[in-house]
Amino acid sequence: MSLKEHPILKAARGEKTDYTPVWIMRQAGRYSERYRRIREKAGSFMDLCRNPELAAEVTLIPIEEIGVDAAILFSDILVPIEKMGIDVRFVEGRGPVLEPKVETVEDVERLKVPEPEKELPYVLETIQLIKKKLTDRPLIGFSGAPFTLASYILEGGSSKNYIAAKSAMWNKIELWDLLMTKLTETVTEYLSSQIKAGVDLVQIFDSWMGVLSREDYEKYVFPYTEKIVNELKKRHPETPIIHFGVNSSHLLEVNNRLNVDVIGLDWKTEIPFALDRINKSIQGNLDPVALFADESLIEEKVRKILKEGLKARGHIFNLGHGILPQTDPKKARFLVETVHRISRELRS
Numbered sequence: 072m073s074l075k076e077h078p079i080l081k082a083a084r085g086e087k088t089d090y091t092p093v094w095i096m097r098q099a100g101r102y103s104e105r106y107r108r109i110r111e112k113a114g115s116f117m118d119l120c121r122n123p124e125l126a127a128e129v130t131l132i133p134i135e136e137i138g139v140d141a142a143i144l145f146s147d148i149l150v151p152i153e154k155m156g157i158d159v160r161f162v163e164g165r166g167p168v169l170e171p172k173v174e175t176v177e178d179v180e181r182l183k184v185p186e187p188e189k190e191l192p193y194v195l196e197t198i199q200l201i202k203k204k205l206t207d208r209p210l211i212g213f214s215g216a217p218f219t220l221a222s223y224i225l226e227g228g229s230s231k232n233y234i235a236a237k238s239a240m241w242n243k244i245e246l247w248d249l250l251m252t253k254l255t256e257t258v259t260e261y262l263s264s265q266i267k268a269g270v271d272l273v274q275i276f277d278s279w280m281g282v283l284s285r286e287d288y289e290k291y292v293f294p295y296t297e298k299i300v301n302e303l304k305k306r307h308p309e310t311p312i313i314h315f316g317v318n319s320s321h322l323l324e325v326n327n328r329l330n331v332d333v334i335g336l337d338w339k340t341e342i343p344f345a346l347d348r349i350n351k352s353i354q355g356n357l358d359p360v361a362l363f364a365d366e367s368l369i370e371e372k373v374r375k376i377l378k379e380g381l382k383a384r385g386h387i388f389n390l391g392h393g394i395l396p397q398t399d400p401k402k403a404r405f406l407v408e409t410v411h412r413i414s415r416e417l418r419s
């Protein structure tokens with residue numbers, strides 16, 4: 072079977088598949104003991120991201136451990152930000168810390184647009200190593216989208232209310248446009264280099280776009296993401312693009328105008344509601360906490376999602392957000408098997 076005919080790629084293009092393919096956001100993560108051991112060996116999380124041998128090894132763990140249909144490159148959306156000239160650290164219990172703070176137009180002027188081949192070679196090497204070992208399943212590349220990346224840069228880390236990001240967006244339009252333009256170029260070049268290095272499809276994480284009203288999203292964010300997607304489609308017309316963010320059901324109609332192939336749904340978005348608003352393939356959307364429930368409950372929820380997903384142009388099963396570190400790997404494996412079994416059953 073040519074990789075182009077793999078169910079994930081077919082579902083992304085809206086073609087019929089024999090079963091519903093599945094992968095899990097954060098599938099190479101802390102719930103896996105093997106992951107935790109390798110991260111220890113690497114030093115810090117960022118050290119692991121910069122180590123092609125170990126990052127490739129970690130990427131492949133969930134293929135063996137839980138049997139997912141695709142691998143996702145092991146890295147982080149904050150990795151390219153480091154090369155723009157901002158220090159990124161992960162602090163236990165606090166999450167990412169970005170320094171120095173970006174507050175003025177001059178601060179943004181100092182930020183660079185990294186050249187991936189020169190400044191992020193370890194990411195591209197990781198992709199090449201994975202592609203040598205993984206021949207029967209697609210590899211997913213990814214990047215954060217400009218808004219989500221800008222929020223980390225302006226807030227200096229995770230945020231609850233996005234005061235710095237939103238006030239820059241509203242009050243410092245020159246700063247906002249310059250930062251979003253630099254991020255647009257960064258993300259375009261970064262994803263394009265990943266595709267050239269061998270990834271089979273890409274996911275754009277605009278994880279926090281849902282904190283914006285539809286009006287603000289359309290005015291201050293959508294045009295930049297649109298530019299990235301159009302440029303990628305021009306350069307790499309064959310590579311499917313997935314667009315994802317949480318709490319963003321109010322943005323579905325707007326995002327349906329993006330030239331992407333798949334829209335990722337969080338677990339609060341009901342599939343019929345989404346299908347009334349979008350005509351693209353969908354990805355999702357089991358509540359990550361469902362993996363803490365009994366197997367019978369998981370099965371019931373999976374069946375409902377799969378049934379509803381049959382009405383979509385194409386469906387890639389996933390959680391509605393990343394798998395939680397406390398999850399039992401056995402439950403993740405059960406999820407994958409259940410998706411495969413029930414989706415075959417529903418088609419026969």
Ligand SMILES: Cc1c2[nH]c(c1CCC(=O)O)Cc1[nH]c(c(CCC(=O)O)c1C)Cc1[nH]c(c(CCC(=O)O)c1C)Cc1[nH]c(c(C)c1CCC(=O)O)C2
Pocket residue numbers: 095096097098099100101110116143144145146147148149161164165166167213229276278393
């Ligand atoms: C917002 C965001 C980030 N990173 C990412 C997003 C968008 C997706 C989402 O909405 O969650 C994306 C991401 N992060 C990671 C991947 C790798 C691929 C995968 O398995 O999905 C991907 C695609 C690994 C990771 N990224 C991170 C881990 C955990 C690091 C560790 O402790 O080992 C992993 C496996 C760290 C990370 N990275 C980020 C935060 C806020 C944190 C800290 C979380 C915490 O401390 O609990 C930023």
